[in-house]
Amino acid sequence: MSRSTVLPRRLAKVGLAAVLGAALLATAGCTARGGDTGDTGDNGKAEGTKVEQFAIVTPEKESDHGWNQQGIWAAQQVADELGIKLDDNSNVGYDNTETILSQVAEKGNDFIIAHASGFNTAGARVGQSTGVPVLVVDYDQNVPGKVATVMTEAQEGAYLAGVAAAMSTTTKTVGVVVSAEDLNWFTMSGGFAQGVYSVDPSISVVLAYIGPAEYGDSAGGRNVAAQVIAAGADVIFGMGDGATVGYLQAIETANTGYPVRYIATIGDVTEAVTDPSIVLTSVLWNFADAYKQAIADIEAGTFGEKSYSLTVENGGLTLQESDQLTDEILAAVEEAKKGIIDGSVKVEKTTTKDAVQAVIDAH
Amino acid sequence: MTEAILVAFLIGTIAAGMPLMLAALGETIGEQSGVLNLGIEGIMLIGGYFGFVAVLMTQSFWLGLLVGTLAGVASSLIMLVLSVWLGLNQIVVGIAITLAGSGITSVLHTQNYGSTNPRLGLDTPWKIPFLSDIPVVGPSIFSQPGMFTVALLIAAAVAWWLHKTNPGLRLRAAGQKPASLDAAGGSVLRTRSLAVLAGGAFSGLGGAYLALLSTGAFTPFMTHGLGYIAIVVTMLARGRISWVVVASLVYGASVAVGTAIQLTNINLPNDVIKMLPFIIVMITLIVFARSAYIPPALAVPYTRGAR
Numbered sequence: 001m002s003r004s005t006v007l008p009r010r011l012a013k014v015g016l017a018a019v020l021g022a023a024l025l026a027t028a029g030c031t032a033r034g035g036d037t038g039d040t041g042d043n044g045k046a047e048g049t050k051v052e053q054f055a056i057v058t059p060e061k062e063s064d065h066g067w068n069q070q071g072i073w074a075a076q077q078v079a080d081e082l083g084i085k086l087d088d089n090s091n092v093g094y095d096n097t098e099t100i101l102s103q104v105a106e107k108g109n110d111f112i113i114a115h116a117s118g119f120n121t122a123g124a125r126v127g128q129s130t131g132v133p134v135l136v137v138d139y140d141q142n143v144p145g146k147v148a149t150v151m152t153e154a155q156e157g158a159y160l161a162g163v164a165a166a167m168s169t170t171t172k173t174v175g176v177v178v179s180a181e182d183l184n185w186f187t188m189s190g191g192f193a194q195g196v197y198s199v200d201p202s203i204s205v206v207l208a209y210i211g212p213a214e215y216g217d218s219a220g221g222r223n224v225a226a227q228v229i230a231a232g233a234d235v236i237f238g239m240g241d242g243a244t245v246g247y248l249q250a251i252e253t254a255n256t257g258y259p260v261r262y263i264a265t266i267g268d269v270t271e272a273v274t275d276p277s278i279v280l281t282s283v284l285w286n287f288a289d290a291y292k293q294a295i296a297d298i299e300a301g302t303f304g305e306k307s308y309s310l311t312v313e314n315g316g317l318t319l320q321e322s323d324q325l326t327d328e329i330l331a332a333v334e335e336a337k338k339g340i341i342d343g344s345v346k347v348e349k350t351t352t353k354d355a356v357q358a359v360i361d362a363h
Numbered sequence: 364m365t366e367a368i369l370v371a372f373l374i375g376t377i378a379a380g381m382p383l384m385l386a387a388l389g390e391t392i393g394e395q396s397g398v399l400n401l402g403i404e405g406i407m408l409i410g411g412y413f414g415f416v417a418v419l420m421t422q423s424f425w426l427g428l429l430v431g432t433l434a435g436v437a438s439s440l441i442m443l444v445l446s447v448w449l450g451l452n453q454i455v456v457g458i459a460i461t462l463a464g465s466g467i468t469s470v471l472h473t474q475n476y477g478s479t480n481p482r483l484g485l486d487t488p489w490k491i492p493f494l495s496d497i498p499v500v501g502p503s504i505f506s507q508p509g510m511f512t513v514a515l516l517i518a519a520a521v522a523w524w525l526h527k528t529n530p531g532l533r534l535r536a537a538g539q540k541p542a543s544l545d546a547a548g549g550s551v552l553r554t555r556s557l558a559v560l561a562g563g564a565f566s567g568l569g570g571a572y573l574a575l576l577s578t579g580a581f582t583p584f585m586t587h588g589l590g591y592i593a594i595v596v597t598m599l600a601r602g603r604i605s606w607v608v609v610a611s612l613v614y615g616a617s618v619a620v621g622t623a624i625q626l627t628n629i630n631l632p633n634d635v636i637k638m639l640p641f642i643i644v645m646i647t648l649i650v651f652a653r654s655a656y657i658p659p660a661l662a663v664p665y666t667r668g669a670r
Contacts, residue, residue: 063478091473181633208625211637218582219573220618223375227622230371242582245480249579253485272480357630 048301054079054111055087055104059094059118064241066267067285071115074287081288082295098122105130111298113291117183123147133303135294138183144304148297150290152310154184155191156340157283157317158237159347161263162195163336164281164319165235166203167329170258173204175233177225177247179240180213183351188265188283190350192237193359195336198345205360206231209353210243221246229254235280237263244269251278261324268320282320285310313341366499368626372619373503380615381514382407382573386593387600387607388521389435389565395525395602396558397538397551397660400442401457403566404590405464410435410567411574412468415483415581416475424486428510428571435567436560438464443559447552450664461590469583482580486510508576514568515608522604534558535602538658541665551665566590595644598657610647617643 056075058068072090079086087109092100097119104112105126112134114123120139127134127147139149165174174196178185193205208228210220221243225236229250238247247262252274254260262269264282273279290308297303310316319325319333339345350356386403393400400406414431418424441460445451486508494505525531536544537554545551573589574581592614600606621636 061473061477063480065480206626208622209633209636211621212633214587214637216582216584217587218580218585219378219578219587222578222580223378223619224622227368227371227375227619227626230367231365231626232367245482245580245582246578249482252482253579274482274484353633354630361628 048299049110051082051084051110051295051298053085053087053109054113054295055089055107055109056113056115057092057101057104057119058090058115059092060241061091064267065244065269065272066241066265068115069267070285071113071287074291075113077288078291078295082292084295094118098125101126101134102130105132111135111295113294120149133294133298135291135308142304142307145301146304148294148304148307150287150308150310152184152187152285153312153317153349154187154283154285154310155194155347155349156312157285157319158188158191158265159195159198159340159345160312160317160319160333160336161237161265161281161283162192162197163199163332164195164325164329165192165237165261165263166196166199167326167332168261168280168324169203169233169235171232171234172200172202173206173232174235174237175225175228175231176205176207176237177221177228177240177243178207178209179215179217179221179243180211181209181353182239185239186351186353186356187349188239189237190356190359191347193356194347197359197363198336199332201363204232205363206233207356207360210240214243215240216242218242218246218249222250225250226254229256229260233260234258235261235263237265239265244272248273248278264320270320270322276322277324279322280324281322284318284320286316286318289314289316312337368623369499370503372616372623373500375619375622376612376615377504377507377511378577378615379618380612381511382569382577383589383593383596383614384518384608384611385514385569385572386566386590387596387611388518388604389562389569390593390597391600391602391604391607392521392525392534392558392565393562394597394661395538395658396534396555397541397658397663397665398442398447398555398559398562399453399457399594399662400439400460400559400562400566401454401594402438402442402460402464402590403457403562403593404586404588405461406435406438406563406566407464407570407573407586407590408468408584409438409464410570411585412472412570412581414567414571415574418483418575419481424483424508424510424575427575428568431571431575432564432568435563435565435570437563438567439559439563442563443556446664447555447559450666453662453664465584468581472581472583476581480580480582483575484579486576510572510576514572518604518608525602525604535658537665538660541660545665545667551667555665566593569593592640592644599644599647610644613643613647614640 060068062069062072114136117138120136123134123136124147137150142148176189196203206228208224210217210224214220225247251260251262261280263280266285270276410431413434414427417430418427445456446453488506489509491505495501533549533554537551541551596610617640
């Protein structure tokens, strides 16, 4: 092959490479929306950005009467209060999360709530790669201007539920049914047991798991809850997403001769039960204030400099009102709440299965 | 362990074991005829969903079980046409049925009942006179919904039919030496077709039992691999229905014992508890695998005259 034919080909290759490189750079520039959302710059300090539209991304629909419901409701409440637009991306599942979050970032949202612990890694990556601030849950590190996390002191709310359960039980046995080995479930189980023992240390707390990750196992939920009820529990503290359907079936069909009550977690299940009187209460997780503060921080340019907490003190964790909560129970719950706020009641945060079991075994 | 816990344990054993037994009965019929149906998981979900809808609409558990059975038959038509008639790969078709059944029922449930998650309550139990008064076993085994007794009778009937009748012999011949059945004047295609439909019926009934009687509700993907366990049980049972019944109840017991262990404060990792049924099935397989018998023509499409 002669030099005269090789040279033009080389030039063509170099030209093609240059064009491709330029195109890639241009694409990258389009993808990163950092310019108008407060690019952090070298010192990581973000500039404020007006939030006119924000998105929530949840793995399931709000009909779970729990985690997804509370997140979506809180986001809608904040959108209504602040008069900004909400882009609701619910029921996206757990697959291809990073792609989905990236697409949500490209839809003109100024802020994204990645509402699932399973979205943490992807959410943090998308926040950093796109420049759109992302709020994740239970994550271990914030990135100024880009990533912040919501932490829940779940044991505090569960402690209040434990007080209510202890004052309601007639069999002196209460049950905890858990669908999975989940950090929040551990902290809530331990907090609940501590609340029960604070009222009466002689009450027996019966704890059973469906499995390591059986969030949606309704058949298993019914089976396990039925056996816990058979063990004498007349108040069931249940944690479980789809497994909750099984818990409720077990409670509604229990043939015990005495009423069996249910304490729900995170969301409101009163619309999901045939007889609302079986629901003693629910430990509600209220995300609205955390979302509002996150938006305020984005606009002030301080997003990602701190985490947001749900606690009993800031109203992030409350017990749902119910006719089953008598004045006596409400007074005891209020007393416990004051103790948590003023620090006279210390609720141990049990973050492992063994830690939960240790609390129970100690009694 | 108190009497109440023992009663709950036995009820849990039956609740977990009976859907498996029905599904494994269906798979046994199919495999004995030479058809490997890996779609059993999806068929169970279809049977469970449509049975659930029928009970919601009519309040009749028996009608729900019937609808679940018919839904199982309808969904097995895919296997019938694609694998038995057209000779497509049974494994591929079976996996497709499982994926389709899982997806379709999930979409339908989410669309129609996702916001309400209705439950069905309890079917009226058949209390067997005198026996239902016996402590522990009375309120558990002898106070079950009528379908429990019917399912055991069905298992006995299938055992007799499979091994003591000419149609049963033809069915097994279709799985062992289909050319011989063909030469003797039997129709391999017809035999296998009926076996696939019967297998679908039992799988659908198993799914309906799981949703209507074991759970009292339907939730997406609620079988959690039970269909695949049914295939293992079928392989293990080698066509013996009594083994299907025993293996299914052993599985059910190993599921229920997980909670019982926790209630006795024995601190085992949840992973171990969850694996227990599978470990027991695997140990049994290891012990008996050498004598496991698979019909020689299993999963092999039959073509007359082909060598």
